[in-house]
Amino acid sequence: MEIEITAVGGYEEVGKQMTAVRLGEDVIIFDMGIDLSKILLHENVETESMHSLDLIEMGGIPDDRIMSDIEGDVKAIIPTHGHLDHIGAIPKLAHRYDAPIVATPFTAELVKKQVQGEKKFGFDNPIRKMEAGEVIQINSKVTVEFVNVQHSIPGAIAPVVHTPEGAVVYGLDMKIDHTPVIGDPIDVDRLKEIGREDEGVLALIPEALNAGEDGRTPSEKVAKEMLRDLLHSFEDYDGGIVATTFASHIARIKSLLQFAQEIDRRPILLGRSMEKYSGIAERMDLVEFPDVGMYGHRRSIERAMKRVMDEGKEKYLPIVTGHQGEPRAMLTRMARDDTPYEIEQGDKIVYSARIIPSPINEGQRHQAEKLLRMQGARVYPDIHVSGHMGGDEHYDLLDWLQPEQVVPAHQTASVRSEYIDMAEELDYKMGRDAHLLRNGDSVTLTE
Template identity: 65%
Template sequence: MEIEIATIGGYEEVGRQMTAVRAGDDIVIFDMGLNLSKVLIHDNIRTEGMHSLDLIDMGAIPDDRIMSDLEGDVQAIVPTHGHLDHIGAISKLAHRYDAPIIASPFTLELVKGELEEEGKFDADNELIAMDPGETTSIGDSGVLDLEFVNVTHSIVDAINPVLHTPEGAVVYGLDKRMDHTPVIGDPIDMERFREIGREGEGVLAYIEDCTNANKKGRTPSESVAREHLRDVLYSMEDYDGGIVATTFSSHIARVKSLIEFARDIGRQPILLGRSMETYSGTAKQIGIDFPSDVEMVGYRQSIEQTFERIMNEGKENFLPVVTGHQGEPRATLTRMGRGETPYELEDGDKVVFSARVIPEPTNEGQRYQAEKLLRMQGARIYDDIHVSGHLCQEGHYEMLDELQPEHVIPAHQNMSGFSGYVDLASNQGYKLGRDLHVTSNGNIIDLV
């Protein structure tokens, strides 16, 4: 059976992930993501009403026109998890393909929200929920199976999809870390990865997220970040001024920890911001282990009214958890720094960043500016209370040992970001141009 892999997006940058695997006459697409920095660099741009071709020209979504070079029919669109760099282009591209969207339950609910908000295209793709650990048949040949392997990441319900073919398995390894003690959900299923590497024809190809491939050591568990956060917030228990926290809205485990520790120190947590309401509301809706009684406020006018209430009742009684950890210009925390909300920051007030800056120039510049603004208001910054959602070098070595893939394809980075992975894969016996394929957007790799 002929096997081809089209590296469509995410092979020259962090963002707009999209990969297609052709096995015989059947094609499976993994991820359709957005490069958010290409959107944020423009003021007041709204992608909902934009045409896909304009977004492709901006570099904001994958250029999927290379799909016409693959001879076969798309049988499934499979997002790995609910981050926008993996699902943010589905509303712009999925309607082009007569194929169902198959995802884990939490991811699928987020995809539904993206499709409902779309203002330009009307996608009627069937939406199919599949749990981690399950397998389904793909295409008409009867020889292809799609399996979801449970992984841990900075969002719940993340999976690594595996396409089982007669020539071996194609493992799409974006995005994950090896967390054996997660705050929410099950640990990463390393036992299943080990089995896949040793059963049948083994692993034909492994496509790997290289975000932290230049970092030595091992990525800590989310439970480490939870204890760090507990220590920071407990140290503020006797402070009688304002405390504000920010983190990734999609990081349900971290938001849950913030809610619990706010209550432990006698403050009422309130989630403020549209994306906070979206992700946490979705988690509650599908029954994820998340506090059911926390207040969520999503829209600008309601946020302003909530801030007025906080100021009237006393900042010392509340802990707002707000959007804006990357310094996004329109996010709640950035507006607080500019003095555009009723919440008055004063000398000594605490701002807790339970997030790191995404290593990309737009984010780094915006975050720097936001922190400057907050400090000008007198705020004290608590930074980097976080652990990454991506493997560092020792995790990559372990995945190669368990899967023993015939071919390896680095993804989710630019060329300099691939360098660490090329070194470690070379140490494991892989060779550039033979079985280690450093590629770019818009290429097709012939494996069989």
């Protein structure tokens, strides 16, 4: 069976992930993401109403026109998890393929939400839910297995394509977390088994983030303890406390809610994405949020903020959007004094998120923090642990799987070169069994 990997998107940037794996005459697409940093360069852009070709030219979504050069039919579109850089382009691109979206239940619900807002294209691809540990048949010789992993969002998986030539493991956006706050630990035993099976692992497509750095990523349990320590230190403070984190990071939000209640404050979630992700997680019984207000529409948010100001900021802990300094997000509007919630001298602002590296994010976050400090707030940045592997864990994954070839993704060429350097320490060789692709490039693994 001829097996070919095509880099469609995410091989020159952090964002707009999309990879095609051809297995003889059948093709599987992994991820269809959006690059928000490219879209934010343009003011007042409404992506829901835009044509896919305009977004491609803007650099906001993968240029999937390369797919016309692949000789095969797409049989499945498989997003690894529900972050926008992995599902955000599905409304714009999926309709071109006569194939189902196959995803874990939480990711599938987020895909449904994503396509509901689409105004330019129709969407009639079936959405098939599949749990971690289950297998889907692609044809008589090929299956795809969902292996449970941990990331900063529920429902993350590493899809493994089983072929007669060996397995192809798509390992983007994961961490080796043995003590997660939500969900099961990463299935290390299964990954090791896959590496020891008779056919072995033909190829690993890993993310390259942190490959050039030493050390391991701490467990989400560590972030929980950091938040516990910080918020309990504010227990006797009688002013305002505001926290922000990734709206999709349900485990982190769960910790914030717990500690807000422990210090006798009522938590409220403010922002459209906060309401969306947490609402879905609660409806799916992934978490329980008893007596927690969720407000996503502007009027309901403003009413909630007025109630907080009337009843006393010391009684509440708002958890809001805006950890990257996004101009229209709640914390940024609070920093600009554009909401009923008033930032006052001594108020505590907790950023339980790091900046996603890009000049736009860094500039926006710096400006938001500066405005908050100018109003007298005390800012506590980076109360956070990453959802991605550290350098040592990249070594672990290679050791467990023993792939014949590696094709690093999900980063710029310079960062992916660091992965190649690491792999060469383990006797891989650039151009022979370690491949540095750019968007639009392909590599044939077997002929």
